Amino acid sequence: MITSICVGSSFYGSWGTSMVGEECTMLPAKSQVHIGRGKPVRLQPMMKNINEGKGIFAPLVVVTRNIVGKKRFNQIRGKAIALHSQVITEFCKSIGADAKQRQGLIRLAKKNGEWLGFLA
Structure with a gap:
């Protein structure tokens, strides 16, 4: 069984917004962590040039x-x-x-x- 857990701030546009229930599906896929059996899954930081492949040279x-x-x-x-x-x-x-x-x-x-x- 795979469960989706929301990670993030509770402020997304208005003070009454919460991150519970179906609003979780509005988050980008990177902020959702899927937990199954075994070790917990960690998000790895990306050490990458944001301009990679861009620029005249x-x-x-x-x-x-x-x-x-x-x-x-x-x-x-x-x-x-x-x-x-x-x-x-x-x-x-x-x-x-x-x-x-x-x-x-x-x-x-x-x-x-x-x-x-x-x-x-």
Whole structure:
């Protein structure tokens, strides 16, 4: 026997809404946990780039990864990211920016890389 259990907040639109009974079916499938016999089922967190496959350079990145191999590709990408962070650090030193501003620039570079598809 499989039973559906609702997981979520009790506030969905109005103060009188509850998560009991048939309103459970309105929830997305990811928020429902089915329990059968044996060990309880846990939802696994997804560690994935939300922009995967998007961005102007994503197809080039995917083809390159398939040609070079995933392990070697990740090594090259890690070296490129480290080199880019060093360039940002040297730039911040030359203009007199503090560590907080430097970290902000590194975060901006990561966000732009995701948007352009370099992290696909």
